[in-house]
Amino acid sequence: MFKRLSSLLIPLTAILLGLLAGAVIMLLSGYDVMSGYSALWNGIFGETYYIGETVRQITPYILSGLAVAFAFRTGLFNIGVEGQLLAGWTAAVWIGTAVEAPMFIHLPLAVCAAALAGALWGFIPGFLKARFYVHEVIVTIMMNYIALHVTNYLIMYVMTDHKDKTEKISETASLRSDFLERITDFSRLHWGIVIALLAAVIMWIIIQKTTKGFELRAVGLNQHASQYAGMSVKKNVITAMVISGAFAGMAGAMEGLGTFEYASVKGSFTGVGFDGIAVALLGGNTALGVVLAACLLGGLKVGALNMPIEAGVPTEVVDIVIAIIILFVASHYIIRLMIQKSGSKGGK
Structure with missing residues (x-):
């Protein structure tokens, strides 16, 4: 009972x-x-436009948070979500611009291509970890930079003719919706939120309701005991990184097929993949927790944009708030000790 209460408090x-x-x-x-x-508050809930933009921001946060959380649950620290997101973004836009097909084929194909690209980018550190015991943190950090420069090269020299931005994707590959835009005063809200929530359900089912999920959790808790029980540690490490990368690639698809509908050369990272670490930590690495944490972080990010306009407060204040929240969540044992002491005093 205390464990459940403390996980919420x-x-x-x-x-x-x-x-x-x-x-x-x-x-x-x-x-x-x-x-x-x-x-x-007004920047989040003050107008229907702000609500739409908040939900739009929440969408990739859910998927990037799921990517980090899934790896965490299996004993891995996937810092490469940003690179996997960029790979998925580029793959989705590539399919969105190069393929002609009806929407019921084109859109799922583009999303699947993004998931596959992210999974492939996650497979590399997973394989190196399983085969050569190379720490995934080091590899995923380096893979982020490789993804940034490789996708920039593909955009400039393969997908376009020396341009820094691709053409807009076909309407048949777009997640945008006239209905959602109208009810949110023409925000950039799109159907990606449905995909993100379905992905959260899928993660919960995999982790909690399948034999493979049990194996992945067991490997995350104790690799030696899992191997003694007959589980393939190497296979499960690779599987975990592939699934984590697929979630991250889908986060990229939300940006490429929904928010922006194109891919462009980037001078730096988007930050969404790194924010996924904060979402996963705050959400306790659970599917429901990630959704709720993404709502909080997405709301703070969008609402902060209104603070300089309405109150003259710089947006950096919210960045500090988010950083402090993460700091306290990361050092959760201190808060747990405070809760235990207060509970023991109350019992006396």
Whole structure:
């Protein structure tokens, strides 16, 4: 009972401490705290357009968070979600621009191509980890930079003729919806949110309801015991990274087929893949937790854009709030100790 209660109280406590720290920073900087947080709230829920943009931002966060969380649940730290996302984004747009087919074929094909590209990018560190015991953190970090430059090359010299931006994808490959745009005052909300939520359900089913999920969790908890029980540790490590990469690739598809509908040369990372680490940590590496954490992080990111306009508060304040939330979640044992002590005092 305490374990379940603490798993809920720890992220809530971290969020409250983060917001409190943000308030202190605003006070010390001479800003009005109530105006700042009111502007943040209005930037999320104040207009239907903001709500649509918030849900749009939540969509790739769910998928990148699932990618990190799935790897975590199997004892792996996939920092390469950003690179896998870029690979998926490029593959989805490539199919979206190069293939002509009806929507019921074209759109699923583009999403599957993104998942396959992300899975392939995840397979490489998974194979190196399983075969040569190369630490996945080192490999995935390097793979991020390889993905950035390889996708830039493909965009400039293969998908276009020395251009830094591809053509817009065909309508048959687009996730955009006139209906969703109309009800959200022409925001960039698209049907990707449905795919993201389905992906969360799929992760829950794989982890909790399948034999393979049991093996993956067992390998994550204790590789030696799993191997003694007859499980293939190497095979499960590769499988975990492939599935994690597929989620990340689909996150890229949400950007390429929904938000932007094209691919462009990038001078730096998008940040969505790295934000997925925060989403997974805050969500406790569970499917439902990732969805809720993505809602929080996506809301803060979009709402922060309204703070300079309405209250004159810089958006960096929200970045600090998010960082402090992550800090407290990462050091959850401190919060757990505080909760235990308060519970023991209450019992006396």
